[in-house]
Amino acid sequence: MKERDLIKRSINRNMPNIDEVRNSCIAQNAGISNSNSNTRGGLGKKRHVSAVVFVVAILVAAAVLSNVLPSASTYLSDGKPVGIDDTIDRTNKDVPPSDPMESVYFNQMTDEPMSDSKLYFDPEKTYEEMLTLAQVWKYLGRDIRPKHLPNGMNAATAQSDEPHYRMIYHNDGSVAWDQFHFIYSESFEGYDPLHKTLRITVSKTTAKSDLLYVWSEDMNESKINGTEMKIGARKMSFGPYTDHQPAGYYDLFIAEFGFRGVDYQVVGENLSKEEFIETLSSMVE
Amino acid sequence: MVGRNAKALFHEIYDSTNRKVLVYITAKCSNTADIIDIFQETYMELYSVIAKRGENYIENKEAFVMKLARQKVSRYYSLLDRLKAVLPLAYPSRDGEEFDRSGLDIHSFSVEDNIVNEALIEQVNTFLSSKPEVIKKIFYLFYQMELTIPEIATHLSMSESNVKNRLYRTLKELRKLYQ
Numbered sequence: 001m002k003e004r005d006l007i008k009r010s011i012n013r014n015m016p017n018i019d020e021v022r023n024s025c026i027a028q029n030a031g032i033s034n035s036n037s038n039t040r041g042g043l044g045k046k047r048h049v050s051a052v053v054f055v056v057a058i059l060v061a062a063a064v065l066s067n068v069l070p071s072a073s074t075y076l077s078d079g080k081p082v083g084i085d086d087t088i089d090r091t092n093k094d095v096p097p098s099d100p101m102e103s104v105y106f107n108q109m110t111d112e113p114m115s116d117s118k119l120y121f122d123p124e125k126t127y128e129e130m131l132t133l134a135q136v137w138k139y140l141g142r143d144i145r146p147k148h149l150p151n152g153m154n155a156a157t158a159q160s161d162e163p164h165y166r167m168i169y170h171n172d173g174s175v176a177w178d179q180f181h182f183i184y185s186e187s188f189e190g191y192d193p194l195h196k197t198l199r200i201t202v203s204k205t206t207a208k209s210d211l212l213y214v215w216s217e218d219m220n221e222s223k224i225n226g227t228e229m230k231i232g233a234r235k236m237s238f239g240p241y242t243d244h245q246p247a248g249y250y251d252l253f254i255a256e257f258g259f260r261g262v263d264y265q266v267v268g269e270n271l272s273k274e275e276f277i278e279t280l281s282s283m284v285e
Numbered sequence: 286m287v288g289r290n291a292k293a294l295f296h297e298i299y300d301s302t303n304r305k306v307l308v309y310i311t312a313k314c315s316n317t318a319d320i321i322d323i324f325q326e327t328y329m330e331l332y333s334v335i336a337k338r339g340e341n342y343i344e345n346k347e348a349f350v351m352k353l354a355r356q357k358v359s360r361y362y363s364l365l366d367r368l369k370a371v372l373p374l375a376y377p378s379r380d381g382e383e384f385d386r387s388g389l390d391i392h393s394f395s396v397e398d399n400i401v402n403e404a405l406i407e408q409v410n411t412f413l414s415s416k417p418e419v420i421k422k423i424f425y426l427f428y429q430m431e432l433t434i435p436e437i438a439t440h441l442s443m444s445e446s447n448v449k450n451r452l453y454r455t456l457k458e459l460r461k462l463y464q
Contacts, residue, residue: 010409
């Protein structure tokens with residue numbers, strides 16, 4: 001017997017049985033109605049649902065922010081509040097907030113995946129280089145790290161002077177991919193889905209991110225320190241999964257914005273809204 | 286009931302994508318023990334989408350399934366956990382320590398038939414289970430998914446020599462079980 005076959009038979013025990021999974025999927029979904037199947041693409045209905053979700057999200061956000069976070073505003077150096085105005089009815093998008101420069105909306109994120117992937121670079125047509133942190137700052141034009149972090153959070157050890165920030169270039173020398181990640185957490189020991197974490201992704205090129213988060217068509221833009229942002233919130237499940245049921249859920253906030261020529265994506269896990277907004281605010285000063 | 290066309294579409298997409306999805310999940314998961322669950326959840330979701338939204342909802346089938354797989358991998362682990370798996374730091378390079386591969390023919394080495402039995406298969410399984418996740422991934426991708434060394438290197442963001450060294454080192458250890 002070939003060694004390859006022996007190892008394959010051994011490994012096979014840990015891999016899914018293709019036919020079993022196929023049958024299982026069909027069997028477990030047997031009761032799902034396809035009454036929506038006549039909605040070709042479902043765009044009209046989708047917009048309607050998005051609008052309802054949006055209104056509900058805004059109502060919930062307004063209630064939460066006014067009741068749970070009365071002190072959720074952060075402050076500019078001149079003492080102006082940044083953030084939550086609980087006196088404005090945010091359900092009417094045509095009515096601007098009292099101070100258009102200072103408004104925050106946590107939009108409910110949709111649960112539908114994006115339909116394409118761009119994170120593949122043909123090794124025949126591209127090449128990569130590893131940059132040091134200093135080279136990254138030089139490329140971006142400045143140190144982009146937040147001046148404020150929630151209590152107890154520290155930078156990942158990856159933020160050292162080692163050249164491990166990857167850039168990918170086309171063979172003609174133009175930039176193909178330039179996303180840099182900066183990770184913060186309250187702990188780097190072991191795996192705990194309920195740890196506070198913050199991931200900042202920055203890029204100078206048009207985002208080619210393999211994004212996992214999909215924005216609603218009807219989302220509201222936020223402004224912090226005069227910088228427009230998309231801010232979203234959603235619950236994320238975590239494993240281990242038993243009978244396809246997660247062990248629990250945690251809060252995830254995401255913000256996307258451009259500031260001084262750099263695109264940002266900031267993702268916070270297990271942070272409070274106040275902590276998330278304060279961190280964002282310190283990045284756009 | 287789910288329409289016959291929906292089932293047919295599911296079969297079509299499943300047949301055309303399951304290998305690529307399995308490679309992706311194997312490469313990106315934080316723990317190879319989760320591969321079966323993540324794989325199944327990906328296709329459960331696919332079937333659910335087809336059943337609820339109709340056969341015309343999905344435009345680019347492969348891209349849609351791959352996106353589902355990414356979502357499932359993402360939700361299975363915390364963000365930090367996931368990033369640890371992809372950061373180059375997670376796989377310290379051993380490129381400088383080229384492993385002596387003489388006598389380790391990876392493609393034609395045979396094990397005596399009379400000692401190949403369920404117990405040996407179990408032994409190999411136990412041995413591989415004790416190895417770091419990155420080595421398990423290399424073995425899964427090389428032996429199960431039959432990827433080449435360069436392909437594995439690309440999927441795991443490692444150098445080819447790093448993949449080779451880990452593969453051959455582990456093979457050398459493994460052969461002590463049946464030599």
